[in-house]
Amino acid sequence: MILRLATQSLMARALTVGMTVLAIALSVALFLGVEKVRTGARASFADTISGTDLIVGARSGSVQLLLYSVFRIGNATNNVTWKSYQDIAARPEVEWIVPISLGDSHRQFRVMGTTPVFFEHYKYRGGRSLGLAAGHGLESLYDAVIGAEVAASLGYAIGDPIILSHGLASFTDHQDQPFRVAGIVARTGTPVDRTVIVSLEAIEALHVDWQSGARAGQVTPAEVIREMDLTPTAISAALVGVKSRLQIFGLHRWINEYPEEPLMAILPGVALQELWQIVGVAETALIGVSAMVVVTALIVMMAMILASLDERRREMAIWRAMGAGPVTIFGLLALEATLMAVAGTVVGLGLLYLGLAAAQPWLDATFGIWMPIGPPTLREASILAGLVAAAAFVCLLPALRAYRLSLADGMMVRI
Amino acid sequence: MTESALALSDVSFAWPGRDGFSLSCPSFRLAAGESVLLLGASGSGKSTLLSLVCGIVVPTRGRIAVGGIDLGGLRAGERDRLRAERIGIIFQQFNLLTYARVADNILLPLRFAPKRRARARNGPKEAARLCGALGLPDGVMRKTAGRLSVGQQQRVAVARALIGAPSLIVADEPTSALDTATQDSFLDLLFAQVAEAGSSLLMVSHDERLGQFFDHVVRIEDIVTTARVAA
Ligand SMILES: Nc1ncnc2c1ncn2[C@@H]1O[C@H](COP(=O)(O)OP(=O)(O)O)[C@@H](O)[C@H]1O
Ligand SMILES: [Mg+2]
Numbered sequence: 001m002i003l004r005l006a007t008q009s010l011m012a013r014a015l016t017v018g019m020t021v022l023a024i025a026l027s028v029a030l031f032l033g034v035e036k037v038r039t040g041a042r043a044s045f046a047d048t049i050s051g052t053d054l055i056v057g058a059r060s061g062s063v064q065l066l067l068y069s070v071f072r073i074g075n076a077t078n079n080v081t082w083k084s085y086q087d088i089a090a091r092p093e094v095e096w097i098v099p100i101s102l103g104d105s106h107r108q109f110r111v112m113g114t115t116p117v118f119f120e121h122y123k124y125r126g127g128r129s130l131g132l133a134a135g136h137g138l139e140s141l142y143d144a145v146i147g148a149e150v151a152a153s154l155g156y157a158i159g160d161p162i163i164l165s166h167g168l169a170s171f172t173d174h175q176d177q178p179f180r181v182a183g184i185v186a187r188t189g190t191p192v193d194r195t196v197i198v199s200l201e202a203i204e205a206l207h208v209d210w211q212s213g214a215r216a217g218q219v220t221p222a223e224v225i226r227e228m229d230l231t232p233t234a235i236s237a238a239l240v241g242v243k244s245r246l247q248i249f250g251l252h253r254w255i256n257e258y259p260e261e262p263l264m265a266i267l268p269g270v271a272l273q274e275l276w277q278i279v280g281v282a283e284t285a286l287i288g289v290s291a292m293v294v295v296t297a298l299i300v301m302m303a304m305i306l307a308s309l310d311e312r313r314r315e316m317a318i319w320r321a322m323g324a325g326p327v328t329i330f331g332l333l334a335l336e337a338t339l340m341a342v343a344g345t346v347v348g349l350g351l352l353y354l355g356l357a358a359a360q361p362w363l364d365a366t367f368g369i370w371m372p373i374g375p376p377t378l379r380e381a382s383i384l385a386g387l388v389a390a391a392a393f394v395c396l397l398p399a400l401r402a403y404r405l406s407l408a409d410g411m412m413v414r415i
Numbered sequence: 416m417t418e419s420a421l422a423l424s425d426v427s428f429a430w431p432g433r434d435g436f437s438l439s440c441p442s443f444r445l446a447a448g449e450s451v452l453l454l455g456a457s458g459s460g461k462s463t464l465l466s467l468v469c470g471i472v473v474p475t476r477g478r479i480a481v482g483g484i485d486l487g488g489l490r491a492g493e494r495d496r497l498r499a500e501r502i503g504i505i506f507q508q509f510n511l512l513t514y515a516r517v518a519d520n521i522l523l524p525l526r527f528a529p530k531r532r533a534r535a536r537n538g539p540k541e542a543a544r545l546c547g548a549l550g551l552p553d554g555v556m557r558k559t560a561g562r563l564s565v566g567q568q569q570r571v572a573v574a575r576a577l578i579g580a581p582s583l584i585v586a587d588e589p590t591s592a593l594d595t596a597t598q599d600s601f602l603d604l605l606f607a608q609v610a611e612a613g614s615s616l617l618m619v620s621h622d623e624r625l626g627q628f629f630d631h632v633v634r635i636e637d638i639v640t641t642a643r644v645a646a
Pocket of ligand 1: 430434
């Protein structure tokens with residue numbers, strides 16, 4: 001009966017209560033949204049690469065190497081010569097090695113030159129291999145295999161011609177050497193979805209007429225290029241798998257001490273940890289801000305309850321006259337606050353899932369973060385429970401005041 | 416001599432705050448089953464006296480006994496309980512939780528008074544009976560209290576005060592919000608039900624005309640001295 005009366009009392013003040021609930025709901029949605037994006041981003045990043053033991057690149061920062069080689073974020077400052085690549089490939093510890101050559105683009109997507117072994121050895125989400133949704137792999141020189149997102153957003157189908165651009169965000173196209181869409185990779189939820197994959201030789205072929213960043217005067221015809229030796233002189237990075245995990249550190253050391261050229265090898269998991277440390281500061285700030293929003297919403301609720309007390313003195317006097325003790329008055333207000341917090345939480349969860357459903361494709365397309373929509377995790381559930389408890393706690397002050405007022409008013413509130 | 420439904424002796428009380436209204440009552444007694452009208456002008460301390468009787472405020476000195484139980488000997492929680500069990504209260508107006516249904520309003524005191532609830536036996540049924548006896552329309556129990564007319568609300572307040580037949584009914588100018596014609600029928604109904612429940616009735620009013628309905632009429636200035644210290 002008390003619960004029913006409390007609910008009815010809230011209903012009678014639907015507008016103010018509704019606004020308060022909305023404030024709580026928004027703060028809950030924001031807080032959990034940040035939490036979801038954060039864990040989603042982490043999981044998504046961690047899922048992007050698996051089965052690769054080492055990533056090799058020119059000496060720079062390990063996070064930088066990880067970002068450009070796996071996530072196609074940022075650029076390689078230097079290249080790895082083909083000679084060094086072959087030296088590493090010849091090491092006895094190496095089971096497989098996949099070269100990667102970056103630097104060109106197609107529209108908003110990056111182009112990656114590699115060898116067909118890439119499709120064999122690149123693994124994601126706990127050991128899954130890339131699969132082709134349509135077409136075939138890299139067979140002839142001007143074949144391009146495109147990611148699912150590339151195909152979807154540019155509307156490409158097998159056989160469509162595509163023109164690659166020199167560099168990133170440039171206006172110089174490699175017009176004289178059109179490619180053909182040979183295959184489309186099934187959606188992975190990794191940066192592969194946003195990559196145009198061509199052969200290493202194709203990258204070399206594109207730059208036959210280019211010398212140190214500028215196009216030479218003459219244009220070599222495609223037929224001539226096809227006959228040329230297209231062994232690359234340099235690559236951007238390489239993914240390496242070792243025969244036994246025990247050998248990782250030996251090879252790691254050998255590469256870092258390679259005398260001919262400053263090289264660097266990183267363990268993807270370790271580099272990822274480093275990345276989290278950097279991102280961690282921003283994460284903490286974000287969590288802090290959204291927690292403040294939650295606190296603000298709770299204060300709004302407290303202010304709303306406090307403001308309503310004056311006009312509810314009559315009501316309190318009735319409760320007192322009927323025999324309700326201070327504990328009941330106290331409990332009544334705590335109950336109201338809890339009900340509002342629960343309502344706010346439920347509405348907030350609704351908003352969150354609506355928002356997630358709406359933002360999921362966009363997040364995936366823009367950042368390659370695939371956010372699974374599942375029930376709240378234990379951590380999120382306990383955060384929500386904490387919020388409800390905090391709401392009950394926050395109303396201590398108004399409840400105390402209500403009790404004092406009811407004592408001071410006696411039983412006849414003068415109006 | 417029968418046990419007093421209410422007995423005050425040597426009571427004095429002062430409101431905290433700038434008004435500094437204080438009141439003292441050397442002696443007042445209400446016998447069981449008796450009805451008394453306490454007459455006094457507005458501001459003479461009638462409502463304050465009722466707050467004391469109901470144990471909502473505590474006297475600085477003196478003894479107030481309800482049904483032979485000294486309020487001064489009780490802890491706050493016990494006083495609240497005693498009020499719920501033994502006293503039915505009717506205010507001047509704005510008696511009800513306007514957002515709640517009539518049934519919940521009437522049953523509310525029983526929520527805090529298990530003995531009184533047991534006496535009422537089937538609460539909802541008893542509430543419906545009282546509503547009928549007080550001339551409230553059928554189906555009123557399910558209505559939201561705020562939707563009723565002032566006269567109907569006052570009658571619902573009577574039903575709430577009488578449910579479970581508490582030994583003392585305290586009414587603070589319950590008719591002043593009603594017009595003269597409704598006042599009389601309201602009082603007739605009230606008296607009939609109070610008699611049926613066998614309760615004592617203490618009503619305060621400034622309206623001398625109501626005296627004819629009561630066993631006794633007492634002027635407040637005869638039992639209470641008030642003072643106001645200018646601050
Ligand atoms: N809650 C209160 N706090 C402080 N002073 C009060 C309070 N209620 C009443 N008083 C004082 O007591 C005086 C008498 O009021 P009241 O008992 O309501 O008189 P009546 O009911 O006879 O009109 C008022 O004039 C006021 O000064
Ligand atoms: Mg009064």
